[in-house]
Each structure stands twice: as structure tokens, then as C-alpha cells.
Amino acid sequence: MSMQMLENTGQLIYEGADWDYDKIKRAYDAIERIAVDEMGLDTYPNQIEVITAEQMLDAYSSIGMPLMYKHWSFGKHFAQDETLYRKGLRGLAYEIVINSSPCISYIMEENSMTMQTLVIAHAAFGHNHFFKNNNLFRQWTDAKGILDYLEFAKTFIIKCEERYGHQAVERTLDAAHALMSHGVHRYPRKQPLDLREEQRREDERTEYNRKMYNDLWRTVPTKPGVKESVTAVESRKALLALPEENILYFLEKKAPRLHQWQREILRIVRRVAQYFYPQKQTKLMNEGCATYTHYYIMNRLHQKGLMSDGALLEFLHSHTSVVFQPNFDDPRFSGINPYAIGFAMMQDIERISTQPTDEDRAWFPDLAGNGDPMGTLREAWANFRDESFVLQYLSPHLMRKMRMFEVRNDASEPEMLVEAIHNERGYRKVRKALARQYDIGYLEPDIQIVDVDLSGDRKLILQHRVINRVLLDESDARAVLRHVANLWGYEVMLVEVDATTEAVLKEHTVSASSLLLS
Amino acid sequence: MNIIDRRLNPKGKSLANRQRFLRRAKEQIVKAVRDTSGKRSIQDIENGDKISISTGGVREPTFHRSASGGLREHVVPGNKEYMEGDTIPRPDGGGGKGGSEGSPDGDGEDDFRFVLSREEFLDIFMEDLELPDLVKQKIKQTESFSLHRAGYSSNGSPSNLNLVRTMRNSLSRRIALRRPKPEEIELLEREIADLEANGADDGRLTELRGELERQMKRSRLIPYLDPVDVRYNRFERVPRPVAQAVMFCLMDVSGSMTEHMKDLAKRFFILLYLFLKRRYRHVDIVFIRHTHEAKEVDEETFFYSAETGGTVVSTALEEMRRIIADRYPEDEWNIYAAQASDGDNMSNDNAKSAALLENVILPMCQYFAYIEVSQDYEGGLGGALGSSLGRETDLWRTYKLVAKPGAPIAMRKVRTRREIFPVFRDLFSREKATA
Structure with missing residues (x-):
């Protein structure tokens, strides 16, 4: 941004801290001009909703969605957030934005006009563009159908509660929630999801079952004494489509003793997990994109004379606290701030694109000096996730600037070892290690269902492939296995196997209690 | 672009979730409430308060890696002095300072703190308490009409x-x-x-x-x-049944009652009042203090003004009878009485008190609770000597004669603040009422 200051011709779109609808409308229009004409952003239609702090807390508790089925865990989170908020330990987020079409952004009534402008630029354009264009979101989420689907989920669960009792539904949901992070398909399937279609098909299924139901079938005698021949392990696995890493999916389809409504609940939780799966993998990029966008837009508003100096300072104050990155030895340090690194990397791309150094030319030959920072960024936003984005775009310049270094913490060694630092020898190592830190396949334990003992006691066998000798947290793992066993209906065993040596490190076995399937 | 004002939407969308949460954590919350209520003052009870429960029953387990062991690699910012190959002593606490990928779920969940509202707190605190003998629910004619829609x-x-x-x-x-x-x-x-x-x-x-x-x-x-x-x-005006109660607080204020004893008594009275208020729409309180003569006073005087004189319990009972006859006809009011005393009484008055209580007061009362407060010897040797040996006071012995099985009277000794809640719960617990 070098050539500005000349076009300082505009009228201020607002003055002072108070906001009203006219000002928001004017600000929105001005932002939209910059976002679309200058940045080339492409967004879902926007819907901006003004809410109170109380409602913001409400939204928090239902994982940010405007409607959600009822479950005690949301009440727990609400109680927790409320306590922290009332004590003043934690402020509220300025906004919540929902990946839906129209894209809903919540803004709080307490915010000043500058904050509202910032939030609109950040959420309604930054996040919105990312939701609409990033390939993970395009592939995995159905922005148009999500709210309808949640509406269906909510009423379905209410109906279940009425029909089968609070407790039965709660137990099923508890179990499903425990497996939520292992209830996603990690690889794309053939056709894109259409949640409306899903719902219609579910209705059809129920209707078909209802019509075809004939009590006589129950009374038809089966041939006595027909023993199943012992199926070969391979064909059995093929029959059950094993191994399967989507545990919820497997249980929904194959668990022998679940009721139809329980399968449907597993399905709902699975759908919700799948909907949030891209967000988990693009935290850095999503926030980086939104932060870069608001930073660009707010500065341009000021340069065009649409925003006062005071407002710019107010914006910069909150912007800097959002992108603040404490050092590792700072008491405030709690990991790398996704806003900070995302924003820094995207600014770095802009720099490489417009004012590259020789080093940049060597590291990013097709990027350095191409003179089109926005185009480069838009492409990155569309095609990468956190892990690949870091691997592709983290530059030596930024590693030096943030003074990154890699520490190896081996429990079998007495001390931690500095593996690599920000120097010529270390750049690639550091970059690779950082990228790995964002790799969801590495962050979440790799747990798969590998076998079922169909001829024997129907024991379900899961396997955790252990990377770097880090085992599962035992008490939690047992608690989750108990849920799995309750859903499966029979005993469940989890084997922790070293991924490189295939050595069995640990085994957990849990048998089912009959509570869930009564 | 649409701007929608959602501020007028109904609040408390998460109320249903909260109720589910309270129901889920009920056992622990009840325990926490009982545990902590012993330590806290009445004011806290009134306001509702922060309670903390263990996360056992409300834990949300997931498969995640344990926070210790194995090999981990971290990239962290802010290097100042380290060179490749340097070693860093491992900070205490397993995961290590650079543990940016430490389990987000495993942290800080050992104790779960949150705030219960006053209603929720009282609900839980008094959950399985029951008022004995809720028979007299009289319809009283004055001021108790409600309007009901009745056509056009x-x-x-x-x-x-x-x-x-x-x-x-x-x-x-x-x-x-x-x-x-x-x-x-x-x-x-x-x-x-x-x-x-x-x-x-x-x-x-x-x-x-x-x-x-x-x-x-x-x-x-x-x-x-x-x-x-x-x-x-x-x-249409529809007469509304009014369940109303009057609560008599009787207290000995003679010189032998210390501030500490009065404080215990006050706590007990307040609890009883809160409890009655939850059961009856309308609760009157009458304060009667006595030395060698009894007087009806207001709350302030009751608790805080000093008085000297001997101790004649029957005067208070007499005064109570007079007030009941005067203002609270027993067929219209549920009558409760709580008496607090250090147990002293003029020895020549014991028989009279017992007779008065047995023949006059108890037949009129729904419930009569006698609380004997004594000096707090907290921690000292005297504590063990003073109470566990159970030196029985004059009044205690007197009332013991009256307290036959089936009589609506209960007697308890209270020594420290901690005991107030257990004693109160003990007096009104439902099992006891049904037994």
C-alpha cells in the first residue's frame, strides 16, 4: 500500500463511538467496495445480526451455532463461560460468524462503531470469503443446508426425548459426543453432500420401514442349528468394510443392538462433527485471512478519508492485541497465536510478492516479485489448509523475525534438545516441524476399528497406531471405550500398537453395560 | 446485506441446557452444596453462590494423547540464546513449557466452578426437606382474590x-x-x-x-x-386458598447468652424463615425474647439489644400463647416455633414450663424446635469435655420429658456454626418426617 494518501477525498462514514443502522449500512457499503473491487473477494450474501452479551454467551454454549439440539454439555460450557465472564477473567469475542449461506455474523451491541466496522470487515468479508472459497469447506460443508439440518436435528432429538425419555437420549448423545473427533470421513466421497437430500432420504427410510412393517415376520421360525461357518478374517473384514477410522459411522451402520433412533442420533453428531472438521484444519488460515482482510480494509478506509484518525487508532489498538504473540518464556505464552502467525504469513506473502529479496527469489521462485499479492493470497486461501500452507509459504524471513526454534522433548532423555533454530541449516526443519504441529492427522490419535469377532463373542477390536511412543490418556480412553462398548453392545478392546515396530504397547478391554440398550 | 436486530429475541436460550446440566451433575452439586453450606454464612445462602464440583460425572472424555511420555517436537517463537544442539532442562510438570500441543481438554478440569442462582441453591439445599404436618391450609377470606378470565x-x-x-x-x-x-x-x-x-x-x-x-x-x-x-x-373474582404460617422465634436473652450463642440462634431462625417462605405464600414472624419476663420485640431489638435478668422460660411460652390467642387463631394459621436458649432456667420454673408446653403450646403448634446453643470451645480440650460428655441442662431435661414420640417437638444441641446446617437438615429431613 504505497500509492495512497492522494485520494483523501471521501466523507467520514461515521464519527464517534455510537453506532446505528445507517452508519453500519454506510460502513458496510464502503467495505464492500474495497473488498470486492480492490481485493477481489467473493462472498456468500451477508446477514448481520445484532445481539446482546447475554445472547453471545448463549451462542458460545452451543458451539457458536444459532440453533442446536439440547444437551447438558452445552449447559456446562455456558456455566463455565458465564463464570469467567462475570468475574471479568475473560472478555467475549467481538463476533461469531457462521459458515452458512447467507453467512450470519453476530455483532454485539456493546461494541463501538469502529469495532462494528472491524467486525464486518473481519467476519462478513474475511471469514466469509474463506468459507466460500477454501476447498476444504467447499468439499465438506454444505453452507446452504446446515441451518435446516440443525433444525431437523433439534426437533428430532426433542421428539426422541419425548418418546424414549431424557436419559436414554442423553446416554446416546454422551457416547456420540465422546467419539465426535473420530466421527469424520477424512477422505472425500463421490458426490457432494446435500443435507436437505439427506433429510429427505431419512424421512423416506422411516416411512418405508413403517409401511413395510409386518409383525408376522417375527413369528416365522428360523431353521434350528444352522451354524455359521467360520469366515476367513479377510472376507469378514471386507464384509464389514474394515478397517474403518470413522468409528461413529461404523457403529451407526453396523452396531447390532442399536435402535433406529439411536443410529439417527449418531448420524446427527457425525454430521455436525464433519461440518466442523474443516474449521479444525484451517484455524490459522481462516483467522489469518480474516485478519489480513480487516487490516487491509481498515487502512484503506482511513486512506480514502472515510475513517477518522481516532477510529484508526482505536482499531490498531485492538488489532495489535489480537495479533500479539508472546515469546515462549513469557508467562502469557500459550502456544502460537493463530491470528499472529496467520496474519504475519499473509503479510509476508504480500512482501514477497511486491518487494522480494534475493533469498525470497531462491525460496519462492514463482511467487517472488509477481506483483499480484492479492491474487497470490486468494489462491493460497482457496487451495491450502494450515499444514500445507505453512509447509508451502513459511519464509526464512518470517522464521527469523519470529525467532522460531524447534525443541525436541524426549521423555527418555534427561533434558530437552534444541533441534533446529532459525538459521540456514534449520529453516526447512523448523518449517516442517511447525507444519506438522498443524497436521490434524498427526494431532489426533490414529484410531481405527480393525476387527470384529463375529463367530465368537462379537468383541470389537480397535487399534491405536502410536506415533513417537505417545500413548493415549488412559482414564479418558477407558471412559470413551466404555461409551463405544455401550453403543456396540458387546465387549470392546483397544490395542495400542507402535506404528513403526508393530509392537503391542498396551491393551484396554471394556465390556458393555446394558444401560443404553435396554 | 441484511441487518437483523436480535436483541429482543428471548433470552436464556440455554436455560434448557442448564437444567440438563444441573440434573446431570445433581449428585455432585447436592454434595457440594451440603459440604460448603456448613462453612458459609447465611448471607451467602441468600445470594446463591459459586460452588465447585469435581468433574467426575460431567467429564467429557475424548480419545487424546496423554500429556506426558514419548517423544514430542515443538516449534516455539522467541529464541534469544539457543543454538542448535543446546539442551534445556525440562520444566516441572511433564508437558513442558513449549507444550503448545498439550491436550486442550485435559487442562484445568479437575475442579469445575460455576455459579448457582439463589433459587437453584435453595432448591437444592432444601430439596428433600419437608415440613411436618402440613394439614392446616385454611382459606382465608381477606385480600386473597384473584381475577380469572370468564368469558365475555x-x-x-x-x-x-x-x-x-x-x-x-x-x-x-x-x-x-x-x-x-x-x-x-x-x-x-x-x-x-x-x-x-x-x-x-x-x-x-x-x-x-x-x-x-x-x-x-x-x-x-x-x-x-x-x-x-x-x-x-x-x-371473575375467585377466592384463593392461602396457606399461611406464623413463626415464633423465642430466645433467651439473659446475661448468660453470649454474642456467639445469639449468632447461632439467629442463623437457625433465618434458615427456618427461608424454609417456611418456600412452603407458604405468607409467613409472619413474631420475635419473643425473655429474661425473667417476656416481651414481643422487633427483629433489631431481638438480636442486638442487651438485657439483663434471670431466666424464666415459661414467661415466653405464656407470651406466645397470648399472641396466638390475640392475633393468630390456630385454625387459620400454621404455627411454628423455634426456641433458642443456653439451657438455663430457674429451677422452680421447670415444671411450669413443661406443663405449659405440653398442654397448651404443642397442641397448637405444627412443630416446635428447641435449639440449645452452647459456648464454642473450638479445637480446645474444653470442646470435648463441654459437650460430648453431654452435661444436660435444666431446660434440656425438662423438655426431654415432654418430647415423647409423636409429639411435634424436636431438640438439638448446636455448638458451632458448622453444625447449624446439619442440625437444620436433620430436623426437617423427609425420611424423618415420614418415619
Whole structure:
């Protein structure tokens, strides 16, 4: 941004801290001009909703969605957030934005006009563009159908509660929630999801079952004494489509003793997990994109004379606290701030694109000096996730600037070892290690269902492939296995196997209690 | 772009979730409430408060890696002095300072703190407490009418006008009497105007004029809104049963009662009051303090003014009887009494008190609780000597004679603040009431 200051011709779109609808409308229009004409952003239609702090807390508790089925865990989170908020330990987020079409952004009534402008630029354009264009979101989420689907989920669960009792539904949901992070398909399937279609098909299924139901079938005698021949392990696995890493999916389809409504609940939780799966993998990029966008837009508003100096300072104050990155030895340090690194990397791309150094030319030959920072960024936003984005775009310049270094913490060694630092020898190592830190396949334990003992006691066998000798947290793992066993209906065993040596490190076995399937 | 103002949407969307959460964590919350209530002051009880429960039953387990062991690699910012190959001593606490990928779920969940509202707290605190003998729920005639909707009436005050009903009547009357609609009249007028302009067909014109006049007359005669259409909402006064209670607080304020003892007594009285208030719409409190003579006083005087003199318990019972006879006819009021004393009494008064209590007071009362407060020897040797040996006081022995099984009287000793809640719970626990 070098050539500005000349076009300082505009009228201020607002003055002072108070906001009203006219000002928001004017600000929105001005932002939209910059976002679309200058940045080339492409967004879902926007819907901006003004809410109170109380409602913001409400939204928090239902994982940010405007409607959600009822479950005690949301009440727990609400109680927790409320306590922290009332004590003043934690402020509220300025906004919540929902990946839906129209894209809903919540803004709080307490915010000043500058904050509202910032939030609109950040959420309604930054996040919105990312939701609409990033390939993970395009592939995995159905922005148009999500709210309808949640509406269906909510009423379905209410109906279940009425029909089968609070407790039965709660137990099923508890179990499903425990497996939520292992209830996603990690690889794309053939056709894109259409949640409306899903719902219609579910209705059809129920209707078909209802019509075809004939009590006589129950009374038809089966041939006595027909023993199943012992199926070969391979064909059995093929029959059950094993191994399967989507545990919820497997249980929904194959668990022998679940009721139809329980399968449907597993399905709902699975759908919700799948909907949030891209967000988990693009935290850095999503926030980086939104932060870069608001930073660009707010500065341009000021340069065009649409925003006062005071407002710019107010914006910069909150912007800097959002992108603040404490050092590792700072008491405030709690990991790398996704806003900070995302924003820094995207600014770095802009720099490489417009004012590259020789080093940049060597590291990013097709990027350095191409003179089109926005185009480069838009492409990155569309095609990468956190892990690949870091691997592709983290530059030596930024590693030096943030003074990154890699520490190896081996429990079998007495001390931690500095593996690599920000120097010529270390750049690639550091970059690779950082990228790995964002790799969801590495962050979440790799747990798969590998076998079922169909001829024997129907024991379900899961396997955790252990990377770097880090085992599962035992008490939690047992608690989750108990849920799995309750859903499966029979005993469940989890084997922790070293991924490189295939050595069995640990085994957990849990048998089912009959509570869930009564 | 749409801007939607959601601020007026109903609040408390997560109320249902909260109720589910409280239900889920009930056992632990009840335990936490009971545990902590012993330590805290009455004011806290009134305000509701932060409680903390263990996360056991409300844990949300997931498969995640344990926070310790194995090999981990971290990239962290802010290197100042380290070179490749340097070693760093491992900070205490397993995961290590650079543990940016430490389990987000495993942290800080050992204790779960949150705030219960006053209602929720009292609900839980008094959950399985029951008032003994809830028989006398009298209908009292004064000031206890409520208005109930009871259909419609053709007269009433304008503020009760029921617009929908009124317009419905008006519409049906207009249809029935064939009042011309404004459009019909307009149509006629236009036609007449047309004909006048064209100047043709005189006969038709007069015919239409006649018709118009008839219609105009009709619409004058049949009013749009007639008094017969008007309907009002009708309300009926329904007498409401009032369950009301009066609570007598009797306390010995003679010199032997220390501030500490009074404090214990006060706590007990307040608890009883809160409890009664939850059961009855209307609760009166009467404070009677006594030395060698008894007097009804206000709350302030009751608890805080000093008095000297001997101790004659029967005077207080006598005063109570007088007040009941005066103001609280026993067939209209549920009568509860709580007496706090250090147990002293003039020895020649014991028999009189016992007789008065047994023959007069107890038959009138729903429940009579006697709390004997004594000096707090907290921690000291005296504590063990003072109470566990159980030196029985004059009054205790006297009342013990009266407290036969089945009599609505209960006696407890309280020494420290901690004991107030357990004693209170003990007195009113449901199992006991049913047993």
C-alpha cells in the first residue's frame, strides 16, 4: 500500500463511538467496495445480526451455532463461560460468524462503531470469503443446508426425548459426543453432500420401514442349528468394510443392538462433527485471512478519508492485541497465536510478492516479485489448509523475525534438545516441524476399528497406531471405550500398537453395560 | 446485506441446557452444596453462590494423547540464546513449557466452578426437606382474590373491550342485515356520474338515484358498529386458598447468652424463615425474647439489644400463647416455633414450663424446635469435655420429658456454626418426617 494518501477525498462514514443502522449500512457499503473491487473477494450474501452479551454467551454454549439440539454439555460450557465472564477473567469475542449461506455474523451491541466496522470487515468479508472459497469447506460443508439440518436435528432429538425419555437420549448423545473427533470421513466421497437430500432420504427410510412393517415376520421360525461357518478374517473384514477410522459411522451402520433412533442420533453428531472438521484444519488460515482482510480494509478506509484518525487508532489498538504473540518464556505464552502467525504469513506473502529479496527469489521462485499479492493470497486461501500452507509459504524471513526454534522433548532423555533454530541449516526443519504441529492427522490419535469377532463373542477390536511412543490418556480412553462398548453392545478392546515396530504397547478391554440398550 | 436486530429475541436460550446440566451433575452439586453450606454464612445462602464440583460425572472424555511420555517436537517463537544442539532442562510438570500441543481438554478440569442462582441453591439445599404436618391450609377470606378470565359480557369498562369479539359481531350483523358495502355505493355513484355526463337514458338514471338513496338510508340506519355488538372481557373474582404460617422465634436473652450463642440462634431462625417462605405464600414472624419476663420485640431489638435478668422460660411460652390467642387463631394459621436458649432456667420454673408446653403450646403448634446453643470451645480440650460428655441442662431435661414420640417437638444441641446446617437438615429431613 504505497500509492495512497492522494485520494483523501471521501466523507467520514461515521464519527464517534455510537453506532446505528445507517452508519453500519454506510460502513458496510464502503467495505464492500474495497473488498470486492480492490481485493477481489467473493462472498456468500451477508446477514448481520445484532445481539446482546447475554445472547453471545448463549451462542458460545452451543458451539457458536444459532440453533442446536439440547444437551447438558452445552449447559456446562455456558456455566463455565458465564463464570469467567462475570468475574471479568475473560472478555467475549467481538463476533461469531457462521459458515452458512447467507453467512450470519453476530455483532454485539456493546461494541463501538469502529469495532462494528472491524467486525464486518473481519467476519462478513474475511471469514466469509474463506468459507466460500477454501476447498476444504467447499468439499465438506454444505453452507446452504446446515441451518435446516440443525433444525431437523433439534426437533428430532426433542421428539426422541419425548418418546424414549431424557436419559436414554442423553446416554446416546454422551457416547456420540465422546467419539465426535473420530466421527469424520477424512477422505472425500463421490458426490457432494446435500443435507436437505439427506433429510429427505431419512424421512423416506422411516416411512418405508413403517409401511413395510409386518409383525408376522417375527413369528416365522428360523431353521434350528444352522451354524455359521467360520469366515476367513479377510472376507469378514471386507464384509464389514474394515478397517474403518470413522468409528461413529461404523457403529451407526453396523452396531447390532442399536435402535433406529439411536443410529439417527449418531448420524446427527457425525454430521455436525464433519461440518466442523474443516474449521479444525484451517484455524490459522481462516483467522489469518480474516485478519489480513480487516487490516487491509481498515487502512484503506482511513486512506480514502472515510475513517477518522481516532477510529484508526482505536482499531490498531485492538488489532495489535489480537495479533500479539508472546515469546515462549513469557508467562502469557500459550502456544502460537493463530491470528499472529496467520496474519504475519499473509503479510509476508504480500512482501514477497511486491518487494522480494534475493533469498525470497531462491525460496519462492514463482511467487517472488509477481506483483499480484492479492491474487497470490486468494489462491493460497482457496487451495491450502494450515499444514500445507505453512509447509508451502513459511519464509526464512518470517522464521527469523519470529525467532522460531524447534525443541525436541524426549521423555527418555534427561533434558530437552534444541533441534533446529532459525538459521540456514534449520529453516526447512523448523518449517516442517511447525507444519506438522498443524497436521490434524498427526494431532489426533490414529484410531481405527480393525476387527470384529463375529463367530465368537462379537468383541470389537480397535487399534491405536502410536506415533513417537505417545500413548493415549488412559482414564479418558477407558471412559470413551466404555461409551463405544455401550453403543456396540458387546465387549470392546483397544490395542495400542507402535506404528513403526508393530509392537503391542498396551491393551484396554471394556465390556458393555446394558444401560443404553435396554 | 441484511441487518437483523436480535436483541429482543428471548433470552436464556440455554436455560434448557442448564437444567440438563444441573440434573446431570445433581449428585455432585447436592454434595457440594451440603459440604460448603456448613462453612458459609447465611448471607451467602441468600445470594446463591459459586460452588465447585469435581468433574467426575460431567467429564467429557475424548480419545487424546496423554500429556506426558514419548517423544514430542515443538516449534516455539522467541529464541534469544539457543543454538542448535543446546539442551534445556525440562520444566516441572511433564508437558513442558513449549507444550503448545498439550491436550486442550485435559487442562484445568479437575475442579469445575460455576455459579448457582439463589433459587437453584435453595432448591437444592432444601430439596428433600419437608415440613411436618402440613394439614392446616385454611382459606382465608381477606385480600386473597384473584381475577380469572370468564368469558365475555355485554357490559364492562372500556379498557376491557374485546376488539375481536366486537368486530366479529359487527361483521355478522352487517352481513345479516345487508348493509351496503362502501364499494357498492361507490359503484352506484360512479354509474350515476357516468350517466349524467353522457346525458342519456333518463329512466335508468332516476332508477339508480332512487337505489342510491335507498342504500344510503340503509347504511345510515344500520350502523357500522352498534352497541349490541360490543363485548367486553369478563373477569371473575375467585377466592384463593392461602396457606399461611406464623413463626415464633423465642430466645433467651439473659446475661448468660453470649454474642456467639445469639449468632447461632439467629442463623437457625433465618434458615427456618427461608424454609417456611418456600412452603407458604405468607409467613409472619413474631420475635419473643425473655429474661425473667417476656416481651414481643422487633427483629433489631431481638438480636442486638442487651438485657439483663434471670431466666424464666415459661414467661415466653405464656407470651406466645397470648399472641396466638390475640392475633393468630390456630385454625387459620400454621404455627411454628423455634426456641433458642443456653439451657438455663430457674429451677422452680421447670415444671411450669413443661406443663405449659405440653398442654397448651404443642397442641397448637405444627412443630416446635428447641435449639440449645452452647459456648464454642473450638479445637480446645474444653470442646470435648463441654459437650460430648453431654452435661444436660435444666431446660434440656425438662423438655426431654415432654418430647415423647409423636409429639411435634424436636431438640438439638448446636455448638458451632458448622453444625447449624446439619442440625437444620436433620430436623426437617423427609425420611424423618415420614418415619
